[in-house]
Structures are given as C-alpha cells and as structure tokens.
Amino acid sequence: MDLPDLYVIRHGETEWNAEGRWQGAFDSPLTAKGEAQARALGRLLASRGVAQSHALWCSPQGRARRTAEIIAEVAGWPTPPREDARLREIDVGRWTGCTREDILGEEPDAEDMHFLDLYARAPGGEGFDALWRRATAVLEGLAGPAVLVTHGITSRVLRTAAMGYEEDRLSELPGGQGVAHFLSSGAHEELRPAD
Numbered sequence: 001m002d003l004p005d006l007y008v009i010r011h012g013e014t015e016w017n018a019e020g021r022w023q024g025a026f027d028s029p030l031t032a033k034g035e036a037q038a039r040a041l042g043r044l045l046a047s048r049g050v051a052q053s054h055a056l057w058c059s060p061q062g063r064a065r066r067t068a069e070i071i072a073e074v075a076g077w078p079t080p081p082r083e084d085a086r087l088r089e090i091d092v093g094r095w096t097g098c099t100r101e102d103i104l105g106e107e108p109d110a111e112d113m114h115f116l117d118l119y120a121r122a123p124g125g126e127g128f129d130a131l132w133r134r135a136t137a138v139l140e141g142l143a144g145p146a147v148l149v150t151h152g153i154t155s156r157v158l159r160t161a162a163m164g165y166e167e168d169r170l171s172e173l174p175g176g177q178g179v180a181h182f183l184s185s186g187a188h189e190e191l192r193p194a195d
Helices: 015-019 032-047 062-075 100-106 115-120 128-140 152-162 167-172
Strands: 006-010 055-058 146-150 180-184 187-191
Touching: 006 152, 032 062, 032 180, 055 062, 062 146, 100 115, 115 152, 128 152, 128 167, 146 152, 152 167, 152 180
Parallel strands: 006 146, 055 146
Antiparallel strands: 006 180, 180 187
C-alpha cells in the first residue's frame, strides 16, 4: 500500500484509562492529564508545520474527538477535525467497562496471555479481522497527508497495516498515550513532546 505521510495518535488519558477499565465502544472523559497530553501533542505538531499540510481526522468517540479538538486549537488547524467512524475503538463486547482483574475472574486461564490475545477473546466483541478491514479501508481512502486521532488498539492496527505488516505483527509497534507515531515511506518513528 502506497501511503502519504501519516501521524497516528491515541486519545489522551481518560478516567477509565486511569482506573484500568476497557472502554471499547463506551466512553469516559479525558482527565486533566489527558487534556495536557493533547495540548503537548498540538504543540509538537505545530512545531512540525503539520496543520498547514495534513488533514485532521478523528474517531467520533468523545475521548478521541476531544483530543483532536484540543490538538487542532493548539496547532492552529484551519478547519475542525473531521470524524470517521472507522477510526473508533475495537468493540470489546461484554468486557466493556471491565478491568483486567474482572476479566481474569471470568477467564482465569488468561493470566499469562498477551493483552492483544485477550482483546481477541472478548465475548461479543468485534474481533481483529473486522477491525483490520475497517482500518485498512481508512488507509486506502486517504487522499493526502493526514493526522489520525484514534484509540489504542485501532492505532496499533492502523500502524501495523501502514507498515505493510500482517496481523501477527500487531505487538511489534509501541503503544502509549501522549505520543505521536509518524509513518513515512515505510518507516515508523515515535515522537514524544518536549513537555
């Protein structure tokens, strides 16, 4: 897949992130730390001149939309972020709102399981095949350089696909909040704001 330059950003910390709860299709507001992360990312993107050259897209879920709005304001984007429902987080079905401890209460054999494998087992969840299809559709539809403000698992899938990797390499790229992932010509760079 021949792609334009991309920045992929996970939303800032939310109340449920701070509590260790899986959000999936549900939402919780950004914490003060999450809003500060978004402002720092806005300054980082402003320093790279991205607001003048890249489209700004976000998930319609409140935590990603609010992160994108803060980024747009701080970086001086000429237009508001555009929403794309395909950038939403993976649906984790019955485990939405649960902590890892809650999940292990249901699935004690999952104690040593990688967290991505646990997401794949979520009862009534979306699953990675469906997420992979919608993420690659986003990438294939990009008309030019873009900033995508999304979610933790969706970010991993977008970046893995953009690198030309298969699904079995999802765990190879770093995650985290408060960072931007820059993808250009098949290379991946994690960018951390100075403050």
